Amino acid sequence: MSRWMGKMKALIMLGFVAIVLSACGKENLTALDPKGYGAEQAMDIMILSIIIMVAVFIIVMLVFTIALVKFREKKGQEDYIPKQVEGNHTLEIVWTGIPIILVLVLAVPTVISVFDLADTTDASSSLNVEVTGNQYWWHFNYEGEEIQTSQDLYIPVGEKVYLDIQASDVIHSFWVPTISGKMDANPENVNTMYIEAYEEGVYWGKCAELCGPSHSLMDFKIVAVSPEEFDAWVEDMKNVDPEQTPQNAVATEGQELFEANNCMACHAIGSSPVATGPNLTNYANRTKIAGILEPTTENLVDWLLDPETIKPGNKMTGNYPSLSEEEANSIAEYLMQLDHSDVTPESAGN
Amino acid sequence: MSIASTQNKGFGAILWDYLTTVDHKKIGNMYIAAGAFFFILGGIEALIIRIQLMAPENDFISAGLYNEMITMHGTTMIFLAATPILVGFMNAIMPLQIGARDVAFPFLNSLGFWLFLFGGIMLNLSWFLGGAPDAGWTAYTPLSTQSPGHGVDFYVMGLQLSGAGTLMGGINFLVTIVTMRAPGMTYMRMPLFTWTTFVASILILFAFPALTVGLFLLMFDRMFGSAFFDVALGGNSVIWQHLFWIFGHPEVYILILPAFGIFSEIFPVFAKKRLFGYSSMVFATFMIAFLGFMVWAHHMFTVGLGPVANAIFAVATMAIAVPTGIKIFNWLATMWGGSIRINSAMLWSLAFIPSFTIGGMTGVMLAASTADFQYHDTYFVVAHFHYVIVGGVVFGILAGLHYWWPKLFGKVLHEGMGKIAFWLFFIGFHLTFFIQHFLGLMGMPRRYWVFLENQGLDTGNLVSTIGAFLMALGSIVFVINVVYTTMKGEKASADPWGTGRTLEWAISSPAPEYNFKQLPLVRGLDPLWIEKMDGNVKMTPAEPLNDIHMPNGSILPLIMTIGFFIASLGFIYQVDSKAWLIVLYAGMAIALGCMLIRSLKDDHGFHIHKEDLEREAD
Numbered sequence: 001m002s003r004w005m006g007k008m009k010a011l012i013m014l015g016f017v018a019i020v021l022s023a024c025g026k027e028n029l030t031a032l033d034p035k036g037y038g039a040e041q042a043m044d045i046m047i048l049s050i051i052i053m054v055a056v057f058i059i060v061m062l063v064f065t066i067a068l069v070k071f072r073e074k075k076g077q078e079d080y081i082p083k084q085v086e087g088n089h090t091l092e093i094v095w096t097g098i099p100i101i102l103v104l105v106l107a108v109p110t111v112i113s114v115f116d117l118a119d120t121t122d123a124s125s126s127l128n129v130e131v132t133g134n135q136y137w138w139h140f141n142y143e144g145e146e147i148q149t150s151q152d153l154y155i156p157v158g159e160k161v162y163l164d165i166q167a168s169d170v171i172h173s174f175w176v177p178t179i180s181g182k183m184d185a186n187p188e189n190v191n192t193m194y195i196e197a198y199e200e201g202v203y204w205g206k207c208a209e210l211c212g213p214s215h216s217l218m219d220f221k222i223v224a225v226s227p228e229e230f231d232a233w234v235e236d237m238k239n240v241d242p243e244q245t246p247q248n249a250v251a252t253e254g255q256e257l258f259e260a261n262n263c264m265a266c267h268a269i270g271s272s273p274v275a276t277g278p279n280l281t282n283y284a285n286r287t288k289i290a291g292i293l294e295p296t297t298e299n300l301v302d303w304l305l306d307p308e309t310i311k312p313g314n315k316m317t318g319n320y321p322s323l324s325e326e327e328a329n330s331i332a333e334y335l336m337q338l339d340h341s342d343v344t345p346e347s348a349g350n
Numbered sequence: 351m352s353i354a355s356t357q358n359k360g361f362g363a364i365l366w367d368y369l370t371t372v373d374h375k376k377i378g379n380m381y382i383a384a385g386a387f388f389f390i391l392g393g394i395e396a397l398i399i400r401i402q403l404m405a406p407e408n409d410f411i412s413a414g415l416y417n418e419m420i421t422m423h424g425t426t427m428i429f430l431a432a433t434p435i436l437v438g439f440m441n442a443i444m445p446l447q448i449g450a451r452d453v454a455f456p457f458l459n460s461l462g463f464w465l466f467l468f469g470g471i472m473l474n475l476s477w478f479l480g481g482a483p484d485a486g487w488t489a490y491t492p493l494s495t496q497s498p499g500h501g502v503d504f505y506v507m508g509l510q511l512s513g514a515g516t517l518m519g520g521i522n523f524l525v526t527i528v529t530m531r532a533p534g535m536t537y538m539r540m541p542l543f544t545w546t547t548f549v550a551s552i553l554i555l556f557a558f559p560a561l562t563v564g565l566f567l568l569m570f571d572r573m574f575g576s577a578f579f580d581v582a583l584g585g586n587s588v589i590w591q592h593l594f595w596i597f598g599h600p601e602v603y604i605l606i607l608p609a610f611g612i613f614s615e616i617f618p619v620f621a622k623k624r625l626f627g628y629s630s631m632v633f634a635t636f637m638i639a640f641l642g643f644m645v646w647a648h649h650m651f652t653v654g655l656g657p658v659a660n661a662i663f664a665v666a667t668m669a670i671a672v673p674t675g676i677k678i679f680n681w682l683a684t685m686w687g688g689s690i691r692i693n694s695a696m697l698w699s700l701a702f703i704p705s706f707t708i709g710g711m712t713g714v715m716l717a718a719s720t721a722d723f724q725y726h727d728t729y730f731v732v733a734h735f736h737y738v739i740v741g742g743v744v745f746g747i748l749a750g751l752h753y754w755w756p757k758l759f760g761k762v763l764h765e766g767m768g769k770i771a772f773w774l775f776f777i778g779f780h781l782t783f784f785i786q787h788f789l790g791l792m793g794m795p796r797r798y799w800v801f802l803e804n805q806g807l808d809t810g811n812l813v814s815t816i817g818a819f820l821m822a823l824g825s826i827v828f829v830i831n832v833v834y835t836t837m838k839g840e841k842a843s844a845d846p847w848g849t850g851r852t853l854e855w856a857i858s859s860p861a862p863e864y865n866f867k868q869l870p871l872v873r874g875l876d877p878l879w880i881e882k883m884d885g886n887v888k889m890t891p892a893e894p895l896n897d898i899h900m901p902n903g904s905i906l907p908l909i910m911t912i913g914f915f916i917a918s919l920g921f922i923y924q925v926d927s928k929a930w931l932i933v934l935y936a937g938m939a940i941a942l943g944c945m946l947i948r949s950l951k952d953d954h955g956f957h958i959h960k961e962d963l964e965r966e967a968d
Contacts, residue, residue, distance in 0.1 A: 025792025026806035031724045032791050038723065045721040053711035060678060060707050067685040068700070071621070072692070080622075081883075082688045087627035087680075095679040096672060103668045106718060110668075111661045113720040118657035170493040171587065173652060173727060177793045181723020184652045186588060187492060187581040191654035204805075208652075208727040208795040210486045211493060213413035216798035292802060312413040 029204040031177035036203075037160075037196040038180030041113050048109060052102050117181075120192050123162045129153065131165045132275065133172030133185035135211055136218040136311055137291060139275045146271035147237045150278030151291055152345070153205075154223045156230035157197050165191045168275075173208035176222050182208045197224035200348045202287055213313035219291040221345070229343045236341035240281055242270035246337050254334025261321050263331075269338065277316060284339035290314075300332040301325070370903035372456035375861055377463050378442025379758060382751075384467050385435035391474070392426035393825060395419050400782075400818040403811050406803040416799040417484035418501065422473075424487030425505065428601065429512055430470040432739065435747050436608045437466075437519050440547045442758055444523060446854035447541045449532025449872065451865045454525040456901040457948070462518035464911035469512025472918055476504035486797060488598070491579035491590040495571050500922055506569045507918035511911075513558050513565070520554030523547050532853070533892040534872030538632070541852045541876075542625060545632050546611030549639045550604045556643065557600035564593035573925050588653060595646035603642040606738065607635060609746025610677060613699050616753050617681050618876070619849050620696040621688030627680040628875060634673035634680075641670045651719040652726045660719040667717035674710050678703065691849075694768030698749035701776050702741060709737030712787065727797075730790030736783045748775075748828070756846045760860040761839035767831035771824045778820025785810045785817075851876035856889045864898045867891075867963050895964065897957040904953070906944045913940030 024032040034040040073080075130141040131153075140149045143164070155161045165174050167185035175182035180195045197203070207218035225233065246252050258264070266277030286295050290311055293299040303310055305328050308317040323331070359367070368376060398419055402410045411419065445453055453459050476482045483505035485494035494502045527548045531540070540548075568590070570576040577583035579590055618625045625631060647655060647663040681703065692700070712734040716722050725731055755763045789810045794801055801807045845855040853870060854861070856878045868891035874880050881889055920934025 025788070026804070029793040029805055030791065031793065042721045042724045045718045046715065046724070049715045049718055049721065053715065056675075057704075057707055057711060060682070061704060063679075063682045063686070064700075064703055067682055068690065071685060071688050071690050073622075073689045077689055080689050082621070082623045084624040085626060085683075085687060086624065087630065088683070091679070091683065092627055092630050092676070096676055099672045099675040103671055103714070106714070107665045107668055110664055110718040110720055114661045114664065115657045117720060117723075118660075170496060171490055175727075175795065177724060177791075181720070182652050182726060183723070184654060186654065188586055188588065189654065204793060206793065206795050210417070210490070210797045213417060213799070215417075216413075216795075216800050219802070 026204075028178050028201050034178060035197060035199045035201065036176075036179030037198075038117060038193070039178055040198075041117060042181050045106075045110055045113060049106055052106060056099075056102070117193070120162065120194070122160065123192065123194070126160045126162050126194070127156070128162045128164060129155075131163045131174055131185065133165070133167040133174065133207065133211070133218075134275075134315075135169050136207070136214040136314060137278050138174075138205070138218075138220045139168075139279065141275075142234075145234060145238065147234065148268065148271055148275070148279045149237075149281065151220045152223050152285075152287055153220065154225060154230060154233050154343070155195070155197060156227040157200050157224045159227065160194045160196050162192060162194045165193065170211050171209050172211050172218070174205070175208040176203050176205040178203050179222060179224075184209055195222075197222065200224050200226060202345050202348050214311045217290075217292050217311050219288065221287045223287070223345050223348050225343055225348045229347050233341050233343035236343065237281065238271075240270040240340045242268075242281075246334055248333070250330050251334040251337050254330035254332070257323075257327055257331050258334060261323075263320065266316075266319075280335060280338060282338060282340040283335045284337060285341060285344040287345050297329075297332045297336050300335060301328045304328040304331055367903070369908055370460075370905045372452075372460045372901050372903055373863060374441050374445050374453045374456065374459060375758070375863075377459050378438045378440075380463055381434045381438030381441060381466070382758070384463075384470065385431050385433075385438060388426050388430035388470055389432075389435070390825070390829075392423050392431050393822060395423040395426065397818060397822055399423060400815040402799070403801070404815040405812070406805070406808055407800050409800075413799045414481075414484060417486075417797070418482035420797055421483045421486050421489075421501075421505070422477075425473060425483070425509070426470075427739070428487065428605075429509060430466075430473070432605050432743050432747070433516060433601075434466055434470075436550075436605060436743070437516065439543075439612070439747075439750055439754065440519070440523055440550075440608065443754060443854055444544050444547045445526060445530070446757070446857065446861055446865060447544045447852050448527060448530065448535050449853050449866060449870050450526060450530040451869075451898065452901065453522050454530060455522050457904060457907060458518050458522055460904065461907035461910060462515040462522065464908050465515030465518070465914070466512040468911045468915045469508045469510070469515065471508075472511060472915060473504055473508030476501050476508075479504070488594055489568070489590075490594075491568070491571075491587040492581070494568065494590075495579050500925075502568075503572055503922040503925075506565050506572065507922060510562065510565050510569070511914060511918060513561055516554055517558045517562075520551040520558070523551040524555065527551075532866075532869045532872055535877075536872075538629065539872055539875045539877070541611075542614030542628075542631055542635075543608070543611035546607040546614075546635055549635050550607045553600045553604045553607070553639055553642065557597045557604065560593050561597035564590060564597065567593070569921070573921060588650075591650055591653060592646070595649045596643075599646040599649065600639075600642045602735075602738070603639055605743045606746075607638065609702075609743045609750075610635070612746045612750040612753070613681060613702060615852065616695050616699045616749055617684045619753075619847055619851055620691045620693065620699075621685045622691075622849050623684055623688035624851075624876060624879075625680070626683035626686075627676075630676055631680055634676040637673035638670060641666060641673070645670065648717055648719070648722070651722045664717050664719040664722075668714055671710065671714045678707060678710075693752070693765055694763065694772060695749050695752035697769065697772045698745045698752065701772070702745040702749070705737060705741030705745065705776075705779070708784075709734060709741050712737065725790060727795055728790030729786040729794045729796055732796050733783045733786035733790065736779075736786075740779055740783070748772075753847075754854075755835070756842035756859045757854050758860060759836070760842055761835050762842050762846050763835050764831050764839070767827055767834065771827035771831060773824075774827060775821050775824030778817045778822075778824055781817025781820060782814050783817070785813050789814070845878070851879040853877055853889070856881075862966070864900065864958055864963075867898075867966075868893050868895055895960055897960050898963065899955055899957055901955045902953050904948075906948055910941050910944035910948075913937050913942075913944060917941065 024030050034043045128143040132139040140153045165185045167187045172185040173182045183191050183193045203222040205220040268274040268279045289299045481499050481501045483501040485497050567578040577585045579585045579587045645667045648667045842859040844858050870889035871892035917934050917937025920930050923930040
């Protein structure tokens with residue numbers, strides 16, 4: 001008996017230690033430290049449900065433990081026959097009735113928030129962004145503005161932003177835990193949801209629906225900046241000159257290689273309907289290379305030379321002429337000079 | 351032909367006996383053995399997954415292989431391990447509990463087993479024939495329709511075969527329970543395991559056809575160029591999710607209800623007290639089954655079905671907590687006032703209560719669809735369903751194995767090793783999965799081949815991997831226990847626990863071929879207990895000793911299954927070359943030929959004569 005209890009206690013302690021050690025997870029990735037409207041709504045329901053559940057669990061464990069201690073067969077009781085009780089109507093009503101009440105306590109706020117989060121009445125007066133999930137990257141098209149980006153979604157803080165989410169190939173799911181719950185990107189329909197970030201910051205986004213080998217590498221970011229910075233970013237993005245001459249000879253060679261190798265067939269620079277591959281506008285200010293690597297020229301060279309190792313199953317592998325290290329370096333140099341805005345992830349306090 | 355005489359037979363004869371048997375007990379044992387084999391296979395896949403996730407950005411296995419691993423782990427554990435082991439229990443125990451001599455359709459029973467086994471083999475053949483399915487055990491379209499190679503084809507054909515087997519089993523159990531109960535065994539005197547078998551069979555009957563239809567559509571899309579799920583050609587990929595979960599959610603209850611039944615047998619026996627609130631337990635079982643069909647879209651809250659659907663399915667899902675709570679409290683009340691003896695079977699049952707309560711509660715949390723937007727497709731969900739499936743179903747299976755081992759194999763499993771296995775597995779289980787709730791909320795989606803560095807996910811994943819190895823150790827100790835008991839264990843008596851209450855404990859261990867020499871007269875719930883309390887040594891017979899009519903064994907089910915198996919390979923490979931159509935037709939010819947023989951050839955069975963029965967000791 002005591003052994004059983006000891007093990008249980010040790011287990012619970014271990015659980016607590018583990019929780020304290022890992023705290024709430026990484027800031028701007030965890031859902032446990034919400035900084036957006038949807039995440040906050042989810043957190044409220046989560047806390048309410050945890051309170052109810054922990055209370056029920058304590059009651060169950062209390063009865064369980066007392067029954068186990070009090071009614072354990074003792075030595076010399078081997079032939080003892082306990083009273084054979086058929087049941088008890090009052091008890092049945094109690095343990096049917098109370099759970100029904102508890103379920104209602106949870107159900108009502110849940111239903112209210114479900115409808116609240118699905119309310120899209122002010123979509124027309126807000127910023128709308130088309131979000132497209134692709135194997136294995138995200139495309140963002142600012143509706144009504146001639147702006148397309150990939151991987152980094154810039155939004156103004158404190159404003160509702162409507163996302164029209166869909167997929168170009170298989171199902172993906174758009175999830176930025178700290179800002180909002182997830183929404184699937186389906187190939188057949190557009191799912192609309194809104195997000196609102198409370199604080200400036202760069203928030204981690206993840207694909208949450210199995211979409212192929214590199215499902216776990218399909219990261220993206222939300223860059224939430226002040227409304228003024230956002231307006232400035234929009235202005236910059238609208239006035240990108242795709243033909244701008246790079247600052248040095250290496251980059252200029254890179255630009256030529258970029259054109260010679262027909263990279264633009266998939267990758268647009270500046271506003272363009274081309275979305276076969278990520279739009280590379282403002283590439284110098286990307287938070288990550290290919291969604292996952294630190295934004296350094298070396299990493300970009302590695303990516304250009306061998307994308308398959310970095311992101312298995314990606315659609316770029318084998319679809320461009322093989323590059324020498326020098327060529328890759330020139331292209332990387334060129335891309336890393338595509339600095340089209342002064343509003344960067346740093347502006348969001350990254 | 352008694353059990354004793356089979357031991358004198360050569361290996362070939364024993365093999366032939368098992369290949370042709372229509373005896374529900376032997377088929378039950380084969381289900382359990384095959385299920386255990388697939389459980390070990392699925393367990394190894396789980397360990398490979400956990401090794402890959404031991405450290406950030408690990409490269410133990412490649413991304414593609416990882417997706418094959420998670421797909422096969424899930425598919426194997428659900429379809430080839432948990433379901434068949436429970437079907438094995440239903441087969442081996444339920445007829446004994448209702449006082450029947452076999453199931454209603456022994457031939458069909460054998461066919462069902464072979465279809466399941468060859469379905470499982472088909473699925474696992476994919477490892478050797480160009481790669482396993484890699485679209486997840488849920489095989490969401492269009493990922494599954496676009497998946498290159500034949501992996502998903504093996505998934506489709508393998509599940510189609512084993513699904514047909516399960517469907518046959520369900521129908522068989524329903525008919526058996528409705529028509530073959532012993533005199534006096536009214537519905538409301540049936541043991542809870544028989545009740546849960548009955549209700550789970552109803553679920554099988556209504557849920558598996560949805561899977562069958564889904565798999566057929568997927569099969570035509572992949573092999574014959576249709577476009578049910580192809581958006582570009584006017585299809586719809588979300589329909590697959592509906593079909594899959596209309597099957598998939600009841601499947602959870604097909605697994606958990608029989609486990610509930612096992613616990614409802616064990617608590618009264620080892621608390622020496624009648625099951626508290628029998629009728630409300632039966633009622634709760636039906637409620638869970640009924641509601642189980644109303645909640646499939648809670649797997650699809652993020653699909654974009656809209657707030658009305660999400661709200662309805664959220665509330666319906668929460669409602670399931672009520673009958674489940676009734677069950678938990680009735681088990682507690684059964685123990686309350688009893689005289690609780692703790693052995694391995696009871697340990698697994700006791701451990702089930704806190705473990706499953708956690709799983710049930712996270713289920714209610716998941717039902718709150720607003721919060722589910724965060725939980726969905728993360729490790730929170732992984733933690734939840736492992737608490738339900740392992741903490742409920744696997745604990746139930748292990749409790750049932752310890753409890754019924756003497757009735758199945760004639761020996762009692764070693765207690766000491768049983769307890770060691772329990773503690774290793776139990777601690778390992780909580781270590782593996784409790785932390786995963788937090789990993790999910792900290793931003794780790796499920797089915798992630800790697801998690802990146804500096805995301806605060808390292809410690810949790812390492813703890814989880816350590817736990818998985820403890821579970822593996824526990825499983826190994828259990829296997830050693832089985833081997834040891836088989837070699838060294840002593841022969842068990844008819845009622846080795848001394849406090850057996852139901853009819854299976856009234857006959858020798860293991861049960862004789864014909865189960866009951868004379869069908870017993872049932873005088874109430876827990877019939878054996880009633881006789882014991884009245885001072886009777888054994889059940890009162892309801893009929894004079896007579897010749898017993900037995901069905902003949904048959905090799906046809908196996909050959910028929912092999913026919914379907916060959917045809918399935920034909921279906922898969924005719925995509926590459928039309929020459930494979932010959933294989934397809936040949937396989938179908940074998941299967942249909944067997945059906946024809948079965949239909950035309952009369953088989954009247956045989957009789958065990960009264961005189962032989964009299965000679966056999968009790």
